């Protein structure tokens with residue numbers, strides 16, 4: 001059946017809805033992902049909560065959905081827009097087609113959209129809210145940003161994985177499974193805690209190090225939690241990823257801002273000022289740390305995006321706090337920066353804890 005994506009700038013894009021909408025309309029922030037593969041990880045990455053994802057590669061779904069590549073227990077995207085969705089998964093591990101998987105979770109799949117024109121529009125105008133509906137006309141004034149998605153994706157109970165000697169507390173703002181796996185396969189016991197867990201509760205768990213996870217939405221939605229986050233990271237070796245990195249900056253009084261259309265893909269080049277090399281990275285973010293605002297903080301920028309010079313990671317001058325805007329766990333994308341986990345764990349093993 002025919003349907004439309006209406007953008008907040010008044011433009012509309014026609015497409016074909018592959019199965020009926022769960023409600024009369026579905027709205028969310030319209031973002032685009034440029035990787036040719038990795039759609040299963042994108043669909044299930046909690047950072048995409050409330051977002052309508054446009055895939056720029058014109059054929060998505062050709063290796064299906066398998067049992068391994070989920071980044072969480074369910075898909076989080078609000079809707080999926082592609083040019084063509086492969087009717088079948090041509091891979092021996094495929095258990096469902098893209099369409100079957102999305103239909104099972106009631107997530108709209110809009111196909112045959114002119115995704116090139118749509119992405120050009122988002123690049124020119126910036127990320128916008130959009131609405132998918134069967135109606136050719138739509139009241140775009142009524143579109144509203146959804147509040148505080150971290151609450152919807154974070155765990156509500158403390159869970160432990162792995163049985164290694166190094167104990168890491170992973171503060172869950174919407175963590176990806178591959179972050180947990182990156183730690184467990186390196187011999188860590190990992191305790192996952194809800195995003196609001198107090199520093200006292202974390203101290204009682206006696207961690208050797210802290211990881212602040214990725215997650216959806218604007219980091220400033222977590223403002224009231226910043227003093228607690230600051231207290232936690234001031235006392236333990238810390239690795240902070242994506243949303244976690246933005247929260248480290250905010251907790252130290254720096255600022256974040258929204259990028260015009262975000263970085264979402266598997267080939268974002270990042271310069272590492274320590275290794276003096278460029279690495280290809282996996283990314284998925286709308287917000288960045290404002291570099292000038294770091295001037296009065298003890299952080300120095302270590303990683304920079306080669307395309308637009310934005311901040312891609314930083315280190316504390318004196319404390320063992322390392323933060324990255326990109327995704328060192330990859331999934332999807334290149335594993336070139338996996339050794340960030342080794343670097344972090346070496347710091348943890350040195351027992352660099354309880355500072356301040």
Ligand SMILES: NC(=O)CC[C@H](N)C(=O)O
Pocket residue numbers: 047213214215216217218219241242243244284285286287288
């Ligand atoms: N992957 C993430 O953690 C994303 C962080 C944040 N929600 C952003 O869009 O910038």
